[in-house]
Amino acid sequence: MTTNPLLGTRHLVRLALRRDRIVLPVWILLLGAIPAAVAGSYAELYKTEAERQSLTTGMAANPSLNLIYGPPFDLSDAGGFTVWRYGTLVPFFLAMACIFTVTRHTRQEEDTGRQELLSSGVLGRFAALTAGVVTGALTAAGTGLLTVVALAGAGVPVSGAVAFGAAIALVGLVFTAVGAITAQLAEYARTANGLAMAVLGIAFLLRAVGDAAKDVGWLSWLSPIGWSTQVRPFAGERWWVLGLLLGTAIALGAVAYALSTRRDVGLGLLPARPGPATAAPGLRSPLALAWRLHRGSFLGWTLAFAVMGALFGSLAAGIGDVMGESQATREMLARMGGADQIVDAFLGTLGQIFAIIASMYGVQAALRMRAEEVAVRVEPLLATRVGRLRWTAGHLLFALLGSAVMMAVAAVLAGLLHGLRVSDVANQVPSVLGATMAQLPAVWVVLGATVLLFGFLPKYATVAWAVAGVCVMLSLFGPVLQLSQVVQNISPFTHVPKLPGAEFTATPLLWLAGISVVALGVGLAGFRRRDIG
Structure with a gap:
């Protein structure tokens, strides 16, 4: 029995990246390029300073728009406008991609029996979980990096692009950890995905209500997606908010590893309800x-x-x-x-x-x-x-x-x-x-x-x-x-x-x-x- 709990992780990561060599690049290219696509059109639509300055107050007064896009902090330049339009949607879809990725390479491998076969060989206790987390983290980091490069290429300030890309990537990392936890709780991949997506939906809802109803604005601070908007790229960056996202990702990741030691391969901490001995007439x-x-x-x-x-x-x-x-x-x-x-x-x-x-x-x-x-x-x-x-x-x-x-x-x-x-x-x-x-x-x-x-x-x-x-x-x-x-x-x-x-x-x-x-x-x-x- 190996004493190195991470033995074989590198090989499993290579296998995961090979299996997802088409799907993950599409996610990364799609999500990373979207924000920069509209930055170039900003100057054509809003040519004068007065037009640009009126945007922020006008958008802030519309709670329906805040519900979808989040709070408009500064729409007087292309970077701030782009972040407002995509600062909640891109992190949401990236979180989905990370959840599906980590579940596919952890719980789904156990569902099919492949993980039990691999674990019978020379493989560390945490190798499979780490490989799934690393693959999800690479997806998040790749999307964030492409966002930074694409926005910088569109001519917006680099500091704001870095803040936005980092916020996107860290939201993906948080929900990579969420997916890792639900993969330990559920006995089947579809249940793990459902639990993680429910957490993501609640996070988006808390952010939406907090941004739309100012009297309960504190609800936004209960959501990682809300934190990503509070980084305020291109509007006086709050770099310390990134620490909240990173700390939460690390804490949730630690919970996932702790839970993985309390179960056997193929089983979940929340046992599936046994079915009846005979099928119902409707089945x-x-x-x-x-x-x-x-x-x-x-x-x-x-x-x-x-x-x-x-x-x-x-x-x-x-x-x-x-x-x-x-x-x-x-x-x-x-x-x-x-x-x-x-x-x-x-x-x-x-x-x-x-x-x-x-x-x-x-x-x-x-x-x-x-x-x-x-x-x-x-x-x-x-x-x-x-x-x-x-x-x-x-x-x-x-x-x-x-x-x-x-x-x-x-x-x-x-x-x-x-x-x-x-x-x-x-x-x-x-x-x-x-x-x-x-x-x-x-x-x-x-x-x-x-x-x-x-x-x-x-x-x-x-x-x-x-x-x-x-x-x-x-x-x-x-x-x-x-x-x-x-x-x-x-x-x-x-x-x-x-x-x-x-x-x-x-x-x-x-x-x-x-x-x-x-x-x-x-x-x-x-x-x-x-x-x-």
Whole structure:
């Protein structure tokens, strides 16, 4: 038995980085490049000092915007404006990436039995946990470093860029430690991810309420995401706040290591509830089994979509305020047809955002098939009278229709809240719902690509996350980065008419639907012909 608790860590880190050599670079490039993408456009939108100075007071007076973006400390320069727009969203998504990364290389390895096999050899007690933490920390550090380099290249002050990048990276490190703790508590990877995401959701909610309601502003100081905004990059940096994030990450990491000594490999500190000796009458079909496996994530995602739809819907009527008093933006509004048109454009973008996030859920639901296959739970099932297509149908129902349900929930609530603000519920609900559901064929194209990978290249099925990430980047930031239209057309979301402002055309939707059907069919045909495992 080895006396070095970290023996083998280096090899496990190399293995983890090799397995994630596509997914992690996409996360890092996407999140690290987003803030700098808008810094260059600031000078074009707000040309005079008076226009820039009016931004801070105008944005601070809008609690709905503070709920989403956080407090605007100083929007008089490109750096401060960029940090306000992305100072809460980038840390949130980076925290998600770090949670999924550390869980994948710790608890999921135990779920599949690979960790027990490795632990039977010459491997230190803390090697597996350390490898997962190091991989998550490298993801956070890489994103923070790229953010600094990209912002500095955009011409903003280096000190503010360093503060912003450090805050982002340390938030990722904190939630890497959170993921490490939940990996010790839960017995299954999906439960560990659910617990960690619940902590992240609470942290974001505390920050949002604290920033929107000034009388309870102290709530922001209970959240690591709130601390990242309180670093105040480009607004008189508070470097000492970074110490809070670093100290919390170290403390939580120490808790994770302490908990890991109190359990055996493959078990969690919170034992799973034993099931009944015989299956319930409602659990006698592949569809019922799929519901049992997907119901937790489906309900959680649906609730998140409901909250997101309500929040963004309440912002739509006042979206013109975000543009400020700039003469350039007033001229742009006039060219677009006035305030009504900018609201329509915002609602169209909102539908696209709902669809893009729904595609992420769809990828997760579709990849559950591969997780069940790797865990050797599919082969015994297929040895019965259950056929392969019947088994996949249950999972794909949640991937395809589940994403549609979530989009509809978000759209209805967004239309309802916007309709209540403008006293036009009867027209706004169907308008927003139609604009959102028009994006559904594009979502299904992403899912078709996932099934193709699952059917023909199962070992590389997780590349589907990279496919979804590229679609996000091209759709949301392709115009900002001024990429050529040929490159932007790679994303299926680029081809969807931007309703309700644009004219409806069915041709691109039919093409997207046809591509998704072909991709799904070919992928399923590949799964029928290949070996399981």
